[in-house]
Each structure stands twice: as C-alpha cells, then as structure tokens.
Amino acid sequence: MSESAINASAGIALPDPLREPWSDIARQREAATFGMWLFLMSEMLFFGAVFMAFSFTRALNVAEFQHAARHTEIVYGAPNTFVLVTSSLAMTIAVRAANIANRRLCARLLGATAILGFVFLVIKGLEYKDDLEHHLYPTLHFALGHNATQIFWAFYWIMTGIHAFHLTVGVGLVSRLTWLVHRNQLSLRSPQLEVTSLYWHLVDAFWIVLFPVLYVMGRG
Amino acid sequence: MSDANRPPPTLHWVGPVIAWAIIMCALVGVVLLGVYGSGDLRFGGALGLAAVMLLTLAFGLVGVADEPPLMRLVAGAAFMFLALMFFLSFVDLVTRIRYH
Numbered sequence: 457m458s459e460s461a462i463n464a465s466a467g468i469a470l471p472d473p474l475r476e477p478w479s480d481i482a483r484q485r486e487a488a489t490f491g492m493w494l495f496l497m498s499e500m501l502f503f504g505a506v507f508m509a510f511s512f513t514r515a516l517n518v519a520e521f522q523h524a525a526r527h528t529e530i531v532y533g534a535p536n537t538f539v540l541v542t543s544s545l546a547m548t549i550a551v552r553a554a555n556i557a558n559r560r561l562c563a564r565l566l567g568a569t570a571i572l573g574f575v576f577l578v579i580k581g582l583e584y585k586d587d588l589e590h591h592l593y594p595t596l597h598f599a600l601g602h603n604a605t606q607i608f609w610a611f612y613w614i615m616t617g618i619h620a621f622h623l624t625v626g627v628g629l630v631s632r633l634t635w636l637v638h639r640n641q642l643s644l645r646s647p648q649l650e651v652t653s654l655y656w657h658l659v660d661a662f663w664i665v666l667f668p669v670l671y672v673m674g675r676g
Numbered sequence: 677m678s679d680a681n682r683p684p685p686t687l688h689w690v691g692p693v694i695a696w697a698i699i700m701c702a703l704v705g706v707v708l709l710g711v712y713g714s715g716d717l718r719f720g721g722a723l724g725l726a727a728v729m730l731l732t733l734a735f736g737l738v739g740v741a742d743e744p745p746l747m748r749l750v751a752g753a754a755f756m757f758l759a760l761m762f763f764l765s766f767v768d769l770v771t772r773i774r775y776h
Contacts, residue, residue: 486744493750500757507761515767534707538700541733545696548737549689556685657738664699664729665758668722672710 473646481645488647492654499622503662506618510611510669520604525670527592527600528612532583533671536576537663540623543572544660547630551653554644559637562644566634569656573627580620612670619666622659630656695736702729730758 478484514521550565591599593613594606629652636642642649702725709721734740740751 486747489743489747490750493747493754497750497754497757500754504757504761508764511761511764511767530707530710534703537703541696541699541703541729544733544737545692548692548739549687552687552689552692556687558687561687654738657733661730661733661758664733665726665761668706668710668726672706672722673719 473643473648481647485647485650488651489654492651496654496658499658503618503665506611506615507665507669510615513607513611517604517607520602521608523602524600524605524608525673527590528671529583529586530671532579532586533667536579537667539572539576539579540660540663543569543576544657546572547653547656551649554637554649557644559640559644562649563634563638566630566637570627570630570634573623573630573656577620577623577627580616615666615670619659619662622662626652626656626659692737695732698732698736699729702726702732730755 474481474484478487546565546568550562550569553559553562553565587593591597592609594610598606598609600606600609633642633648633652637644706722706725706729709718709725713721734751734755738751740748743751
C-alpha cells in the first residue's frame with residue numbers, strides 16, 4: 457500500500473510537496489536536485505581555491521609545514537572521519553527508506569545522521585580545546601615559533617572552521633527533517649530529503665580530503 | 677495486482693554498506709600511512725586513498741551513476757574541479773622534488 461493510501465486510511469493529511477511552477481513531483485525533484493548540484497559545484501570551487509592556496513604555500517615552506525603538521529592530532533581526525541562516513545551511510549539508507557515509504561526507518565536514520573553529525577562537532581570541539589591549550593593558533597604566543605608554521609595553522613583553522621560551519625548547517629537541516637518526518641508533517645516524496653542528502657554528502661566529501669591533507673600528508 | 681497483494685518494497689541497503697566498508701578500509705590505510713609511512717609513500721598513498729574514498733562516496737553512497745544524464749554532467753564537472761585540486765597537489769610534489 458502506498459504512503460498516501462496509508463495516510464488517507466489513517467485520516468492523516470500530509471502537506472502536498474508539489475510547489476509552483478511545477479506540474480508534477482518528478483519534474484520538481486529533478487529541478488531541485490539540479491539546483492543543488494549547481495550549488496555544490498560553487499562550493500567545490502570555493503573549497504578548491506582554499507586547497508590550492510594551501511598546496512602552493514606548502515610547496516614554498518615544506519619543512520615548516522611538516523613540522524607544523526606533526527602537531528595535529530590524528531587521534532581526533534581518524535574517529536571523526538569514521539563518524540562522518542557512517543553518518544553518510546545512514547543518510548543514504550534514510551533516503552532509500554523514504555523511497556519505499558518506510559517512514560519510521562527514515563525518521564530513525566535521519567535522527568542517527570543528525571546525532572553522528574553532532575558527535576563529529578563535539579569531537580572537533582575537544583580537538584580545538586586541545587589546540588588552544590597548546591597555543592596552536594597564529595598569534596604572538598604561537599607555540600611553534602617560525603612564521604611559516606603559523607601559516608599551516610592558519611589554514612588548519614580556516615579549513616576546519618569552514619567545514620564545521622557547513623556541518624552545523626547540515627545538522628540543523630537534518631534535525632528539522634527528522635522532526636518533520638517523525639511528526640508526519642513531510643511527505644516522503646518531498647525533494648527536500650534528496651537535496652539535503654546531497655548537501656550532507658558534500659560536507660562528508662570535503663572532510664575526506666581535509667583529513668589526509670591536514671593530518672597525514674604533512675607528516676612526510 | 678491490487679495493493680493488498682503486492683509484495684512490500686525491499687530496502688536496498690547492501691550496496692551502500694559495501695561502499696561504507698570500502699571507505700573504512702581506505703581510512704585504515706590512510707591512518708597506517710600517517711603512523712608508519714614516510715616521505716613519498718605517505719604523500720602519494722594518502723592522496724590515492726583519498727581519491728578512492730571520494731569515488732566510493734560518489735558512486736556508492738551518493739549514487740552518481742543512477743542520476744539523469746544532465747545531473748551526471750554537472751556532477752562530472754564538479755568532480756573535475758576536485759581532480760584539478762589533486763593535480764595541483766601532484767604539481768606541488770613535483771615542485772618539492774625539484775627543490776631538493
């Protein structure tokens with residue numbers, strides 16, 4: 457039995473996911489997904505520029521960047537990668553659960569995604585606290601001394617900070633979806649699920665690149 | 677066939693779980709490189725494993741291959757920028773070798 461039939465028999469009236477100017481939900485979904493891909497492309501350009509600046513600066517200050525990178529904590533970075541990739545798995549299966557009209561499973565997996573995203577932010581916060589305590593931020597009291605090591609740590613704070621901001625937005629979006637799906641206030645055919653899922657995967661993809669660049673490669 | 681007689685739709689979860697497992701294996705590889713690797717092996721290995729993780733994410737979890745052609749084109753262009761980023765990292769490596 458379809459979701460609409462189940463809801464109709466239960467007397468639940470879900471808001472219609474179809475919006476102006478679309479004539480059917482398939483076209484609306486295609487347009488929303490296309491719009492999100494264009495947004496993701498602009499985000500990739502933005503992050504790409506930061507990565508390129510990092511690469512060029514590193515090429516000019518190899519020894520200093522290696523010295524600075526040895527002070528990053530892989531014991532925070534690796535578990536965070538595990539947490540974020542697992543959240544992407546939960547998000548993917550949540551969308552698939554929505555496609556087969558399994559509302560309960562979809563809500564639970566969306567909730568798991570939001571919680572894992574929050575766990576990532578908590579671990580990141582603990583790492584930031586350690587970094588601050590060790591004076592690993594570019595100021596007069598910087599712990600490592602040499603100017604070029606400060607550039608590495610400036611990149612570290614900028615790149616991980618921008619990523620954490622994106623993830624915070626993602627946690628907010630997924631939490632909202634979890635609430636709406638749980639409370640039966642969002643149709644499982646709504647393009648919001650797929651579009652939010654794409655955004656979440658983008659945030660995951662950026663971290664997958666950030667982790668080896670900041671925590672592993674610099675140690676060579 | 678009426679709704680009542682139709683078999684319940686199946687949740688296809690195996691593919692994403694396999695993709696997740698591949699990414700986890702690559703993550704373990706990156707961590708091992710970070711702890712035990714050295715020099716170019718660490719640099720190239722971490723870069724290669726990151727590319728494996730990204731591609732697995734794109735095809736296994738995002739499902740880029742199942743998207744309509746227009747979306748695949750846009751996704752391809754987006755990932756081209758990522759490839760460009762990796763290319764520039766490679767240029768960085770070559771530059772460092774020349775410095776030494």
